[in-house]
Amino acid sequence: MSLLLSPFQTLIKARTGLMLEDANSIDKLASSIQVGMELECIHSPERYLAQLTENQQSFQALINRLTINETYFFREPEQIDLLVDVFIPQWQHQFGGRPIRILSAGCSSGEEPYSIVMALIERFGEAALSGFNVVGADIDSQVLAKAMKARYNEFSFRGVSVDRRHRFFDRIGDAFQLKETIRQQVAFKELNLFAPMQSPELREFDVIFFRNVSIYFDTPTRKTIQQNLSQMLTDQGVLMIGTAETLANDLGVLRLVERNGLFYFSKLSAKADGVVVPNLSKQANKLSANLVTEEQHKVPPKPLRPLAILADKQKLIHLLAEKQYDQAFPLAEALLIATPQDHQTRLLKAFILMNRKQWEAAEALLMQALQQDDWCLDALVLLGLLAKWQGRIEQAIEWFKKAVYAHSDRWLVHYYLADSYYRQQQSPLALRGFKTALQLMDKHPELSDLRWVPLDFSMAEMRFLCQHHIQKLTAQGKDASHGN
Ligand SMILES: C[S@@+](CC[C@H](N)C(=O)[O-])C[C@H]1O[C@@H](n2cnc3c(N)ncnc32)[C@H](O)[C@@H]1O
Structure with missing residues (x-):
């Protein structure tokens, strides 16, 4: 399904003020729309947009899928x-x-x-x-x-x-x-x-x-x-x-x-x-225009004291969990200067760059991360997502295949690979991948997250999409065999 997101972004911003413009939010919006359409059995994005405009319950359900709810007791x-x-x-x-x-x-x-x-x-x-x-x-x-x-x-x-x-x-x-x-x-x-x-x-x-x-x-x-x-x-x-x-x-x-x-x-x-x-x-x-200006980028970040590094890394992870990529960027830069060999910081910075759509710089960092660790789960998944977010699905499939090869117990990588095959209309491979992802969700739900980068996704939604696609692809397969 090719999806024009801007009318959805406009509607959501007009009603709630929420801005969904970074790459991760855009990805989440696209999959939330897909889930909404499947749940409401609506087959065209235009019809779903009309439904969201007219029906408060549908709109509310979409908003529930999109908000970021990161919080904890006695914060600040x-x-x-x-x-x-x-x-x-x-x-x-x-x-x-x-x-x-x-x-x-x-x-x-x-x-x-x-x-x-x-x-x-x-x-x-x-x-x-x-x-x-x-x-x-x-x-x-x-x-x-x-x-x-x-x-x-x-x-x-x-x-x-x-x-x-x-x-x-x-x-x-x-x-x-x-x-x-x-x-x-x-x-x-x-x-x-x-x-x-x-x-x-x-x-x-x-x-x-x-x-x-x-x-x-x-x-x-x-x-x-x-x-x-x-x-x-x-x-x-x-x-x-x-x-x-x-x-x-x-x-x-x-x-x-x-x-x-x-x-x-x-x-x-x-x-x-x-x-x-x-x-x-x-x-x-x-x-607050949410832009760190070019001028600010040129100012070299201050060196960090070793004791501050751990605390700043925690802060960086929080900022990423809350999608504050522009605030996180200078911190990631300073941390990487202070600890140039730190694998996690390199991955976190690459993730920020991806969300700012600085594709080449992100890819270069991820390739460096792979040189440090050939089979790093996070680097492989991020490289797959980087390709997917740019619409390079064939390249995404290559990265997700490597991730599946090295981390076959992780349902997330099977899900991403199956989703890419689905977009390429490679139905048998997609069907097999969704089935494996679903089985692993039940068997190893604890193996959900990446190791280093806080990726924002909902297992419940992905489970739903797996089930739905399996049903649809199975029915298509039966129709095709009857037609033969
Ligand atoms: C990151 S949480 C913050 C939670 C808590 N205040 C804290 O500091 O830990 C942000 C919350 O704002 C809510 N939110 C976003 N837009 C909103 C709006 N237009 N009206 C009311 N709440 C909104 C989200 O649903 C989400 O639960």
Whole structure:
């Protein structure tokens, strides 16, 4: 199926503000559209586009497949500390007993609002909880269902001590169930931050956490969303933005204030208790266009201290998991200068370049990675994807074949190879590949990810596509044999 994506990108941006322009997002959009069409038994992209335009349920299902929900408990805890240690004691004094209202906007699977509740309990005790209303809101209805369930795996506990986990969660097999008293403290709501009118329940907040969400929008969209958020705040309310996003959100809608070394935004009309920072919107516009300019590239990155390398590599992986390729790029460059032989950094940088569509530079790095390790899974898969994203399917097949040869227990490589054969209409090979991928998904679901690079895909969607293609190709095969 050859698919013109721009009308889909336009519709999604117009309704949600989400920009889907890097190579990985484009790939994900194409496969999500394919899944949507299969699920709704629609055979033409034009008809599916019309369906998305007219039918909110179809549109919502597509959005659920496209959002990035990366999060974990007590992420950037300093801002939660600022809330419980500084703002709340002050507000409790000022508000004369009325509940303090807290919103996590773009709450994903709930780790952020639940972390706030845990911090409130630790600071003020469980009995004080009636003095707070905590709400979590997100555009993705599926991730909200997960938030309400409040059952998490290891991955959500990157920022949590064992003590805390033990205090607030019950272990159930490999998972951790949040205790009921905490689960009940957060109300979850569906919310599109880009839409103008919000329900009355989503107003009058004293603090809104809006962290690691603005990165998916361009500057005009950020401005619109900030105006919407401003209307959801009380006159004295504050907006907490992720530390790395501060500059790109200083857009003249709210005022940037610094307190205890941390930044937040408040309404222009409000009296600020911290130090008001002069407007930085000029620089913000430059940065938040999500472009690192050529001039910036020419500045040689600062050398890194050895101790910083590990932490920066973690940061780089997070940035990639959140698709912040332009922010990740200078960090990858600096890391590769500091550790030129580091295989993982080379692969991560190649992945960034691929997403910025700098194909040749990405390919050169991946070939170097293969020289370091002839059968590196990540390098082979990335080379296959690099060819696929450029529409060079025959070349993609060659790389995926090598990956299958060297890593035959990985369902992902069988899936990619089968998908490439399918695009080439090599039906018997595609059918065999999809069947193998499906068997391996059941046998070795744990062998899902690449080793070094955080590739964003959904096993559930790939399973669905395998099943669907197997059905279709089998039926085609039967028709062909009847026709003979
Ligand atoms: C990376 S997560 C951030 C989670 C959490 N705030 C944190 O910092 O860990 C971004 C979330 O923003 C949500 N989102 C994206 N666009 C949105 C919109 N227009 N309205 C509401 N939520 C949106 C996504 O569904 C996703 O769950």
